[in-house]
Amino acid sequence: MAELAAPALARPGLDPRLLDLRRIAIVPALNEEANVARVIAELRAFDPGLEIVVVDDGSGDRTARVAADAGAHVLRLPFNLGIGGCVQTGYRYAFEHDFDLAVRVDGDGQHDPAELGRILAPVLDDEADIVVGSRFAGSEGYRSSRSRRVGIRLLSWVVSALVGQRVTDTTSGFQALNRHGIALFAADYPHDYPEVEATVMVVKHRLRLREVPVTMRERLAGRSSITAVRSIYYMVKVLLAIFVGIFRRNAVPLEEKR
């Protein structure tokens, strides 16, 4: 069951405004038995009052077991839905359990929960509905292959032009959302490789988007699920989806339907 934030669980240095909010960390994980326990421990170290939900996207390994043993709430999908469907499961859960604030932290350990303070700040200041941790907004470099950098730059250019604000990292899954953001993503979230389309969607729904610079780590262990052939398919599919999305009417967020 979702426990309410208890003030006794406050860590010194944690923003006190967080304590009044029901807050949840959504951790999508696919075959991350080697990393997920550490991510959970780090999340707990950042904020002991955070409800942690691991969404296991049909892992073939012991991800769900390891996460449950580490004390997380585990949603085990019966089969692999892909990252979009997996993450949206978490947003649905957050929406239906009336959470005020959600952060998404990937289960592979790339996102350092110690950076969450920076990502949460604009949401707590009510300056943004969704905040994305960007690898490229700051000066610190991010090591990546050349083809991947070209793809990233192309997407960032297309998305920035469409949303009328500079977006440097369109593929980052390191995010914080308030209730409006949770409601939107619970109602409608793109499939397959969702972050790029989600960025455009957020701005189309007139939610306030903000990027903050973060440093991401290399994966702690194991392999990423993105391969070369897939990234071509990814580019084609994402550009198509963005293009068609321009001509699409907005989806109605769940909250308004109720």
Next chain:
Amino acid sequence: MTPLRVSIVSAIASILLLLVIFELIRSRRLRERYAILWLLTGLVILALSLWRGGLNTIAGWVGIETYPPAVLFAVGSLFILAVLLHYSTVISKLSDQNTILAQRLAILESELREERATAQPQGR
């Protein structure tokens, strides 16, 4: 040489196909991942209709001497085959997933019934 009328008709047909696909994606009745193959079909047929010299050249390569537009049919049916094969794999995956869902649901239902049966005597 391909008759001009054939080129015009096939160009119009492929543009119609592209428009229908676009509208289906826009209204969310067709997902992007299943639309890509269809879009490719439409674009290739459109290209071969407009680029008439190319159609003749390709007809020459594959040994069609009497009637170059036959290449349009061949390419079209090849793409339809690809789409059908793709859908067969999609259906197979869906039916596997459906089985898993039904099994999970049956287990869940039985657990819920047992839970209710044990909870009721104490509750009332």
